[in-house]
Structures are given as structure tokens and as C-alpha cells.
Amino acid sequence: MAPTPLLGSRTLDRQTARTLPPGPRWPTLVQSLLFANHRKTFFPRMRAKYGDVFTIRLVPASRVCVVLSRPEHIREVFGSSPAVMHxxxxxxxxxxxxxxSSLLLLDDDDHVRMRRQLMPAFTGPALRGYAAMVHELAVAEVASWPTGTPFAMHQRMRNLTLEIILQxxxxxxxxxxxxxxxxxxxKIVSVSPVLMLGGFYPPLLRIPPWRTFLRAQQQVDxxxxxxxxRRRGNLAGRNDVLSRLLGAGEWTDAELRDQLVTLLLAGHETTATALAWAFHELARRPDDLAFGQHAADTGADRELEAIVKESLRLHPVVYQVGRRLTETTDLAGYRLPRGTTLMAAIGLVQRDAQHFPAPATFRPQRFLTDPPPAPNTWLPFGGGARRCIGAGxxxxxxxxILRAALTTHHFHANPTPEPAQAKNVTLVPKQGATLTATPRQPPAPL
Incomplete structure (x- = not known):
């Protein structure tokens, strides 16, 4: 199927432009730079000025992006036919x-087929099989941390999540x-938006730094x-994701390679950043640190998971997710033309006091209440048919990782919170989540 043309400078006529949601009239490059580097402040300001639905224009081709920040509108996007919301x-x-062949790039039947083949590696029993491997790697990493000396937790988490992906x-x-x-x-996981421009402008791939990146990519491939x-036909005793995929589906080598690189890029920086923010919050809040340590000591996985969930809520690693309309659609009170890019603004929803009281406060207990937060208000993994397959x-x-760290260490940090700064598609702690770790007495056996 031919790709849907972007609604932008080449396809947007003046009459249609007047029917779009309101938005800034600044040059596309200005809006693109604000989106790339300051979306955590850019989006809230645009919502305050233009309302819950607004339009921005981004490179390439001054594409029209309609930003949504109300759960009911986002629910409609996630619940609509994937054939309409690409x-x-x-x-x-x-x-x-x-x-x-990456799952993130496929639509329609190709996406359904690929997702079905990936699912066996991410079921509940499969995840329980990986947990011991993850814990062993986490224990080894935690044992290497300096004690009594400040260090950047974000880099330590990047090292650990990369090791987990490798093994x-x-x-x-x-x-x-x-x-x-x-x-x-x-080098691959440090890909920047500048390098991603090679996807829009292929001639760039022939010159540095794109050519240098491609050389590293070829070595990885x-x-x-x-x-x-080596793995095909030799899966006995293997419990890793690649081996499970080989044992459960019919794959070409190229398809498997694309899924492995997708899991690398989608699961490395995002998880590392979420955990760095979690440690940053715990180190600044003695009561929450004690809550987490007690959960780790007693095997209270639900409480440890609540810490991760609250970190993802308060510090959304991915601020928005996108869809492209393949046909003209009525949504949020507007008739949006084919080719419009929709952005579900995760960061705006999760910081809305209407859905999360005291939204700027780190409070893991909000995920332990009955009922839990309302649907389509906690969205770090997207939703609908495109919900992140690696969420579990x-x-x-x-x-x-929290269990391994909190059973053995206390953490201390400057009470002043670190600001977030954009790094590629994520929002990371500006000082790397700098903190100090000190040993604690191991808990008594249960």
C-alpha cells in the first residue's frame, strides 16, 4: 500500500488550514526546535494559550501536527481502527x-503478523523466566557502585540496561x-535527531557523521x-528473548535483526532514564526511600512496580506518541484531513491535576489505591493495538533493579530537583541524576 502523504506545506490549502485547531504562527524551524529541545515547557504553554487541542508545524515539509491532551480524545485515537490511525x-x-521490518514502522496486516510473532517472548511466564537473569546482572552492577562519593546514576542505568539487552x-x-x-x-543507542534526518534526506547517509554511524551499524549487523x-537449531537450554523468538515463529534473518535493533533502541535509553529518575526521587525523599527499601526487603513487587510507574508518570520519558490519519476523520470537534499527524501528549495528561492530585509530587502510593488511576491517564507505553510490546x-x-539496589544501599541527593533536558526522544535528568550511595545492613531473612 502506498504511504499516506503528509499534510504539510505541499498538500495543505488555505481553506483547510483555517479549519484546523488553533496554534502558533511561528516559522516551522522555530516550532521544530522548541519541540525538539523544550517540549516539556513548549506543550504546556501552547495548551494554556490555545486549549486542549492545538496545532503545531514541524519539519519535514512543515507537516501539520494536531496535539491532543484530553484522555477521551486520546482514547478515541488508541481505540480507532489501526488502518485509519497509522x-x-x-x-x-x-x-x-x-x-x-521493525514493528515500529509497520502498519495494518504486516504489523499484526509481526506483533503476533513477537508476543510469545513477552508473556507472563516468559517474563518470569527473564527475571532471575535481570536480577543477577543488577546485583553485579550495584556491587560496582562507589560508596560515599557522588556519581551519575543515569549513566550507571544506561550501562546496566545495555548489559540486560545484550545478555x-x-x-x-x-x-x-x-x-x-x-x-x-x-554508538547505535546514542543516535541523535540530526542523524535521524538521514531517514528524510537519504543523500546525507553518504557523508559524515551519517556514514560513520552506518559503518558502526554494519558491524553490529x-x-x-x-x-x-549460530542460534538456529541450537536452542537447548536457552532462555533469552532471541531464542524464544526463534522457537516460536517463522523469521527471516533480516526480520529478526530489525526486531532486535528495535528492542535495543526502544528499551535502552527509555528504561535507563525512567530508573534514573526513580532513584533521583527516592534519594531526595527519605520517607519514599524507606517505603522502597521495605518493599525490596519483603519482596513486595507491587510496591516496587508502583515506584517505577510513578517515575514514568512524573517524568515521562517519551512525551508524546504519534499517528498519521489515512482518511479524513472527525475528532475532538474538528474535521481533520487525511495526512494529519496526531500527537497524544502523554506528558500533558500525566501532569494534569484533574487526573492526578498534586501532580508535581512524587507519590508511588497513588498506584496502590482502589480504584487505580483512570484509563488513558497513565500512558507511558501508549495504548490500543500499538501499546508497547515490551511494557511488561x-x-x-x-x-x-530496584530490588537489587534498595536491599543493599541508602541513597542521598541534593533536595533541589534536577531539571529535565531533551536528549534525542527522551527527557533526561540534566545532571545525570547525581546522588551518593552508602551501604546498608542486609535485611534479616524472611
Missing amino acids: AGEGNTALEPIMGP VIFGVTDVDRLNTLRPLLD EILFDEIA FSLMEGTE
């Missing part, structure tokens, strides 16, 4: 990095291969294809 078309800039998702255990992959994958070839893995991973 998510894959909104991610085309990622194709040179993730590959054409639990890719299933790589050979020491030499791990040593080769670590620096190469670090060679290792992944070799790993896939991410929450399990966060729970195991």
Missing part, C-alpha cells in the same frame, strides 16, 4: 536505523563478543546475523 508511517525517519534479549554471553558489541551498541545463524519487560526490569 503509527508506522509516523516513524519513517527510523527506517535506516531500525530496518523496514537477556540478544542472548550474547561470549566475553569477547560482548566486549566488541558494547562500544558499537553505545554482522555480529547479529552471525548470532542468529520494562516494569519487570525496573522492579528487579
